[in-house]
Amino acid sequence: EAGVAQSPRYKIIEKRQSVAFWCNPISGHATLYWYQQILGQGPKLLIQFQNNGVVDDSQLPKDRFSAERLKGVDSTLKIQPAKLEDSAVYLCASSSLTFLAGHNTDTQYFGPGTRLTVL
């Protein structure tokens, strides 16, 4: 079974530029997650999709970050414009169970991440 695919693996941009990341989840996985992992910290959830609908985007900085999953399969995360503090690894994960509020016991499978450096 193919794992979660992400591209690019590395990206260096200057502040105020735009950048986009792509994720292809494991086939058949309904739930897709984007995380931001700053160096020395644990992953922080940015947005969670179930199929092509948003379940939780409470921690997504919506003034500059956007994400979509138009056909319920692959997803893109965009930053426009980027700031220095956006330098981080952006992780995509997917899981197979339908999300049920209150208790999620499903295993998340992570991609290798995209390391973003903003200069």
Next chain:
Amino acid sequence: GNSVTQMEGPVTLSEEAFLTINCTYTATGYPSLFWYVQYPGEGLQLLLKATKADDKGSNKGFEATYRKETTSFHLEKGSVQVSDSAVYFCALSRNQFYFGTGTSLTVIP
């Protein structure tokens, strides 16, 4: 709110030593608890999980028991190997996933 606190690293052990990485949590209700591992250059992988109190998760010689009374989920392994060198993350699931800051483990021959 929901949060995870785990032992700060880095941790350096000799091969065959006993490993404990502490993890405590704060959560409303009854979360599920997880340990994820991140090997150098790779993505996070599930190591083990427990979904209710007193459950013991185990995998690859690692174990962790869900202790509701102490709100803990400490990771243990009786004899570590060089190949266990990685960053270990404790996490809980309650509506969404919350991760600890990670503990870096280096095992030396």
